[in-house]
Amino acid sequence: MIDKLELFMALARERHFGRAAEACNIGQPTLSSAIKQLEDQLGVQLVRRGSRYQGLTPEGEKVLDWARRIVGDYRSMHADIQASRKGLSGNVTIAVIPTALAMVHELTSSFHEVYPDVCFSILSRTSVQILDLIGNLEADFGITYLENEPVPTMVTVPLYLERYLFVTADEALFAGRDRITWAEAGGEQLCLLTPDMQNRRIINRYLTLSGVEPKAGIETDSVLAMVSHIRTGQWSGILPEKLAGVFSEAGSIRTLPLSQPDGTQLVGAIAARAEPRTPVVEALLRHAKQISTIGEAVAGL
Numbered sequence: 001m002i003d004k005l006e007l008f009m010a011l012a013r014e015r016h017f018g019r020a021a022e023a024c025n026i027g028q029p030t031l032s033s034a035i036k037q038l039e040d041q042l043g044v045q046l047v048r049r050g051s052r053y054q055g056l057t058p059e060g061e062k063v064l065d066w067a068r069r070i071v072g073d074y075r076s077m078h079a080d081i082q083a084s085r086k087g088l089s090g091n092v093t094i095a096v097i098p099t100a101l102a103m104v105h106e107l108t109s110s111f112h113e114v115y116p117d118v119c120f121s122i123l124s125r126t127s128v129q130i131l132d133l134i135g136n137l138e139a140d141f142g143i144t145y146l147e148n149e150p151v152p153t154m155v156t157v158p159l160y161l162e163r164y165l166f167v168t169a170d171e172a173l174f175a176g177r178d179r180i181t182w183a184e185a186g187g188e189q190l191c192l193l194t195p196d197m198q199n200r201r202i203i204n205r206y207l208t209l210s211g212v213e214p215k216a217g218i219e220t221d222s223v224l225a226m227v228s229h230i231r232t233g234q235w236s237g238i239l240p241e242k243l244a245g246v247f248s249e250a251g252s253i254r255t256l257p258l259s260q261p262d263g264t265q266l267v268g269a270i271a272a273r274a275e276p277r278t279p280v281v282e283a284l285l286r287h288a289k290q291i292s293t294i295g296e297a298v299a300g301l
Contacts, residue, residue, distance in 0.1 A: 002074050004038040005067040007031055008046065012064050013136055016053050069274070072137055076278045088280050089117035095130040095139040096122060098223050099162065099199045100267055102243040104143060107159075107269070111287050118280055127198040134272055140281050142270040145198050154270040157285055158294040161264040164203070165244045165255040167227075168236040174256060181260040186212030191235040194221045203238050206263050227253070266294075 007024055011031065014020040021031040039046050046060035047053065056064060082089065096104050101124060108120050125133060133139035135153065146156055166174075166185045173188070174180050186207045193200040204214035217235055220226050227247050230237045239247075244255045269288040271281050 001038075001041070002071060004034045004041075005071050007034045008038055009064065009067050009071065009136070011035060011047065011053070012056060012060075013138070015055070068135070068137055072272070072274065073276075075137070076276050087117065088115045088283060090280060091119045091121060092141060092280055092284065093121045093123065093133075093139045094141045094143065095125045095133045096143045097127055097130065097145065097198065097267075098124050098193070098221075099240045099243050100143045101223070102240075102246045103160070106291055107143075107284070107288060110291060111284065114287075115280075115283065126196060130270070134270065140271065140278070141284055143267065144270060145202075146266045146268040146270075153273050155273045155285065156268050156270050157288040158266055158268040158292060159288060160242075160267055160293045162267050163241040163264050164206070164238055164258050165241055166236060166258055167230055167239050167244050167247070167253050167255050169231050169233040169253045170236070171254070173236065177256060179257040179259055182206050182210035182258050183212050183260070185236070185238060185258060186210060186214070188236045189234065190216045191218040191220070191226050191229040191237050192216040193223070193226065194219045197221065199240070202263075202265055206258075206261060209261050268292075 007020070007026075010024050011017065011020040014023055017028050017031060021028040024031065035047060042059075042063065044059040044063075045057050046063055048055050048057055048060075094104065094108070101122070104122060108122075112118065112120075123133070123139065127144045130139065130142040130144045131154070134142055142154075143159070145162075146158060166180055168174075168188075174184070192203060195201065195204075200219075207214040218226075218229055220229075223239075223243065226237055226239075229235045231252050238258070239255075241255075244253075247253055248255050269285065271277060271285055277285075
């Protein structure tokens with residue numbers, strides 16, 4: 001039954017029999033047979049069928065909710081048993097907003113020192129995608145903004161306050177200044193992340209508050225592409241302090257703090273609120289609390 005529920009979840013996620021079968025490393029006939037067997041066992045039709053996948057029936061949507069709970073509990077049970085026998089081990093998938101990728105090593109490296117048998121898969125995703133991945137059991141843990149996305153189904157641990165810097169490779173631009181205003185930054189040729197990124201929406205808000213219309217000469221969903229354009233000197237950018245520090249260490253770009261308004265955003269770790277959670281996720285939440293720079297503001301545990 002668990003195997004069939006996992007295949008059903010894969011089909012709901014991929015919305016295509018062929019892609020779901022490929023994702024599960026099985027043939028499409030095997031997937032179709034498993035879904036049909038699950039329907040026979042439950043006595044209801046789960047999938048609308050035609051020449052191609054047409055979505056789930058209302059009963060299928062209900063079964064999908066139950067499948068996530070049942071499969072999640074089964075995985076937690078299995079991980080708990082394994083941990084009691086062998087200690088913490090296995091692979092943990094962490095989905096991270098692009099602007100926090102520069103700090104995720106602060107969590108994983110120190111955690112690995114304590115639990116060397118735990119391996120990590122790090123995914124770069126938007127804040128909305130991270131919620132979906134955890135809700136669909138495709139990721140175990142997330143690092144995302146806590147103030148701007150609803151996370152009622154998640155337990156949260158604040159990690160740090162994200163501060164913003166103006167980034168440029170033009171040595172003459174704002175020469176001799178130790179900081180600039182958001183309005184001044186908004187007047188330059190900017191390369192920014194795409195509007196679907198929460199970081200871009202935050203930057204847009206601060207630019208608007210400073211009286212500047214948010215605009216960018218180049219938009220990209222890749223931080224690497226963004227920084228490569230900034231390094232040409234033709235464009236400047238606005239990056240979180242931790243991320244900007246990674247690139248400014250090479251000496252090819254300059255950074256200036258931004259003021260008027262002074263702004264920060266809370267970034268933290270999230271995991272599914274439903275219990276029991278796996279021992280590894282519980283340990284990660286405790287570890288996130290230990291490395292947090294927010295002090296007593298830690299919430300959600």
